[in-house]
Structure formats: structure tokens, C-alpha cells
Amino acid sequence: MDRSAELYERSKKVTPGGVSSPVRAFKPNPLFIAEGHGCRLKDVDGREYVDLCMSYGPMITGYGCPIVEKAAMAQISKGTVYGAPSEPELDLIERIVKEVPSADMVRLSCSGTEATMHAIRVARGFTGRDDIIKMNGGFHGAHDAALVAAGSGSAGGVPSSKGVLADVAKHTFTAQYNDIQSMSDILDKQDIACVIMEPIMGNVGVVTPEKGYLDEVRKVTKEHDTILIFDEVITGFRASSGGAQLRYGVTPDMTTMGKIIGGGFAAGAFMGRKDILENVAPQGGIYAAGTFAGNPVSAAAGLAQIDLMCRNDNYGKLEKRTERLVSTIMDCMADSNVKGCVNSVASMFSVFFGIDRATTGTEAMAADREMYDRMFRYMLDHGVYLPPSALEVDFMSLAHRGEDIAVLEEGFKGFFESVKK
Numbered sequence: 306m307d308r309s310a311e312l313y314e315r316s317k318k319v320t321p322g323g324v325s326s327p328v329r330a331f332k333p334n335p336l337f338i339a340e341g342h343g344c345r346l347k348d349v350d351g352r353e354y355v356d357l358c359m360s361y362g363p364m365i366t367g368y369g370c371p372i373v374e375k376a377a378m379a380q381i382s383k384g385t386v387y388g389a390p391s392e393p394e395l396d397l398i399e400r401i402v403k404e405v406p407s408a409d410m411v412r413l414s415c416s417g418t419e420a421t422m423h424a425i426r427v428a429r430g431f432t433g434r435d436d437i438i439k440m441n442g443g444f445h446g447a448h449d450a451a452l453v454a455a456g457s458g459s460a461g462g463v464p465s466s467k468g469v470l471a472d473v474a475k476h477t478f479t480a481q482y483n484d485i486q487s488m489s490d491i492l493d494k495q496d497i498a499c500v501i502m503e504p505i506m507g508n509v510g511v512v513t514p515e516k517g518y519l520d521e522v523r524k525v526t527k528e529h530d531t532i533l534i535f536d537e538v539i540t541g542f543r544a545s546s547g548g549a550q551l552r553y554g555v556t557p558d559m560t561t562m563g564k565i566i567g568g569g570f571a572a573g574a575f576m577g578r579k580d581i582l583e584n585v586a587p588q589g590g591i592y593a594a595g596t597f598a599g600n601p602v603s604a605a606a607g608l609a610q611i612d613l614m615c616r617n618d619n620y621g622k623l624e625k626r627t628e629r630l631v632s633t634i635m636d637c638m639a640d641s642n643v644k645g646c647v648n649s650v651a652s653m654f655s656v657f658f659g660i661d662r663a664t665t666g667t668e669a670m671a672a673d674r675e676m677y678d679r680m681f682r683y684m685l686d687h688g689v690y691l692p693p694s695a696l697e698v699d700f701m702s703l704a705h706r707g708e709d710i711a712v713l714e715e716g717f718k719g720f721f722e723s724v725k726k
């Protein structure tokens with residue numbers, strides 16, 4: 306038995322499913338990771354992998370990036386949490402305000418889940434409305450208003466997890482991404498506090514906005530005095546230095562972030578128009594709080610990571626490297642006659658099997674997950690760690706360079722060769 310299997314045996318006795326977050330589980334056992342350097346993970350059995358999961362998004366400069374590590378270490382030696390304001394959090398907030406079009410004011414939190422939970426409360430408190438809209442297949446963290454699936458007919462949603470109250474879920478309506486009519490229909494019938502959506506979907510794999518779609522979303526939400534929240538927990542400081550909103554030139558009323566802004570430490574943030582954010586306590590009457598919110602280590606590491614990415618055309622370079630890899634994968638797929646498609650934008654991509662296109666949550670969720678699982682296992686055997694579940698995103702980082710990309714290309718070539726028709 307290898308050491309990961311041993312640790313998993315111990316782990317599943319004391320934590321549900323043996324993991325701290327469900328998406329990490331796979332059969333027969335998840336790998337326990339001992340170290341990460343650059344874009345490479347080493348498991349507890351000493352096997353090394355080129356990582357394309359990258360902790361689901363935060364590690365855009367790679368594991369142990371010297372500049373980020375130095376900033377974190379310097380802060381750690383001065384204390385890790387104070388329960389009082391500190392300069393690192395202010396520096397991070399000011400940087401976000403400078404880079405992100407929708408951010409007049411920012412409130413830091415500890416995770417993306419918290420950020421979206423608070424943002425929805427702020428939208429409800431500000432508008433005095435109860436109902437909200439999310440997208441089919443959209444993910445906004447693990448809290449009650451977001452753990453909702455589409456209901457039948459024109460009613461609100463139903464719980465997508467046991468323990469979520471039906472009374473809560475009925476206030477969350479579901480529209481289809483890239484289908485403006487589905488959103489307008491709900492807005493016309495209900496008083497909606499906010500639309501919360503990923504401007505680029507990233508939790509059904511990557512699904513990108515069709516030309517003009519986000520402009521339409523902006524237009525119809527404005528017409529109904531509905532707050533538009535872009536959940537940029539993945540795309541913030543990923544899709545561009547100003548997120549997807551800068552890339553597509555559409556400015557929402559509020560934005561949520563997480564992942565990259567913590568530089569590999571826990572972090573989240575919600576931000577938006579001044580007249581909205583002014584209503585957050587202690588300035589206003591909408592409550593949001595957290596012991597670790599604005600954590601100085603997360604803030605110092607996050608700012609260092611953001612600052613590095615915003616220099617030397619690093620976003621442009623990373624995107625070009627990603628485009629080359631994606632085009633190799635597409636060629637391999639075409640040569641193999643395996644049905645599928647690859648979606649990509651900036652430094653993120655997803656390989657879908659069994660479908661010709663994925664432009665909505667519904668289409669993406671129809672992809673062949675068994676085939677994905679075959680690819681995951683083949684790649685693992687050939688030194689590449691993909692996200693274990695289908696419908697996740699492959700993330701490139703600044704640390705993915707020549708030799709690492711060669712390992713990735715060899716892996717994908719070999720896989721498609723092995724399934725060639």
C-alpha cells in the first residue's frame with residue numbers, strides 16, 4: 306500500500322470522505338501532497354506531477370513564488386492577525402480599487418464563499434428586495450442562497466443540498482448563461498435584488514460569454530434597478546489585471562473576488578459602487594464581519610502576487626503560452642476523431658468530451674464525464690495532475706515553462722493517441 310492510501314485510510318475515519326472539500330476526492334484515494342514548487346506537486350510517495358489544477362485557481366504565480374513567499378514571510382514575522390486594521394490590507398484594497406473598474410470601495414473577507422454571501426446580503430439590504438437570480442451551473446460558494454438548483458416552471462429554486470431551507474431556496478431564481486431572454490423573463494415578473502453570475506463560467510468547466518451578452522446583461526439589470534454582481538472569484542486578476550469586467554468592458558455594480566487575491570492564503574473580497582458599499586457596517590446597517598477578514602499575511606501575499614502579475618506583460622505572456630497548449634490539445638483531439646471541444650480564455654481552459662460546443666451550463670453539464678475520468682487517470686500515470694472532477698478548469702501559471710509544457714503536451718498527445726478511433 307502506498308502512503309497516500311494509508312493516509313486516506315486514517316483520514317476517512319476522522320473527516321467525512323477523507324477530504325476537507327468534496328471536489329478533492331477521487332477513487333481509490335486522493336493523493337496526499339507533500340510539496341509544491343513552481344507548477345509541480347510532489348505527493349507523499351515521492352511522485353512528481355506537473356499541476357494543471359493549481360489549487361483551483363489561486364496559484365497564478367506558482368507554488369512558492371519567491372516574491373510572494375518573501376512578502377508573506379516578512380509579514381508572518383511581524384504577526385499574523387491583529388483584530389485591528391493594518392497597512393497590508395489597506396495596500397491591497399487600494400490596489401484593487403486602482404485595477405478593478407467596478408471597485409469604488411472594497412470590503413475584505415476570508416473566502417469566496419463569504420464574499421458572495423455578504424454581497425448578496427448587501428444587494429438585498431440596499432434594494433429592499435428578497436429574490437435573486439443565478440445562472441444554471443453557476444457556483445458561488447457553499448452557502449444557503451447559492452446552494453440552489455432550478456425549480457420547475459417559473460417558480461424559484463429548490464435546495465441543491467440537504468439542510469438548505471426550501472424557504473430560502475425559493476428566493477433564488479435560475480437563468481441560463483448566454484441566453485439573455487431567460488434573464489429578462491424573470492426580471493419582468495419578479496422584483497429582483499441582484500443577478501449574481503460568473504462573467505466567464507468556471508464551475509461547469511470554462512464557458513465564455515458570447516459577443517454582446519454581458520452588455521445585454523448590464524442593460525437589462527439596469528432597466529430593472531437590479532444590482533449586477535460579477536462573481537470574479539476565479540476570474541479576478543486571472544482574466545486580466547482588472548478581471549473579466551475589464552477584459553469585456555462591462556462594469557457591474559458589485560464584484561466578488563477570492564482565490565488569486567490571497568496569494569495562496571485564505572482571502573475573499575466584495576466591492577462595488579460607493580453608494581452601495583457605504584451601507585455596510587459600521588458605516589451602514591448591513592452587517593458583514595470576520596475575525597480573519599483582511600488578514601495581513603493574506604493581504605501581503607496577495608498584493609505581491611497581483612503586483613507581479615501586473616508587471617512585464619505577464620498576463621499577455623501567460624495567455625500566449627496557454628493558447629499554444631490549447632491549440633496542441635485541439636489538434637490532438639481532431640486527429641483522434643474523439644468527439645469533444647476545448648473552451649479557453651486567458652490562462653484557463655477546459656476539455657469537454659462528447660459535445661461539440663459548451664456555451665451554456667446545460668450544454669457543459671451534458672459532457673461525457675467517464676471519458677474525462679479516463680483522461681484524468683491517463684494523465685496522472687504520465688506525470689500530470691488535472692482537476693480530479695470533470696467540469697473543473699485547467700489553470701496555467703507563470704511557473705509553467707518550456708520543460709513543464711513539454712510534459713503536458715506529451716501527456717495530451719499520448720492520451721488522444723490511446724483513445725484514437
Ligand SMILES: *Cc1c(COP(=O)(O)O)cnc(C)c1O
Nearest residue numbers: 416417418444445446538539563
Ligand atoms: C471558488 C469559488 C467560490 C468560493 O470561494 P471559496 O474561497 O472556495 O469559498 C465562489 N465563486 C466562484 C466563482 C468560485 O470559483
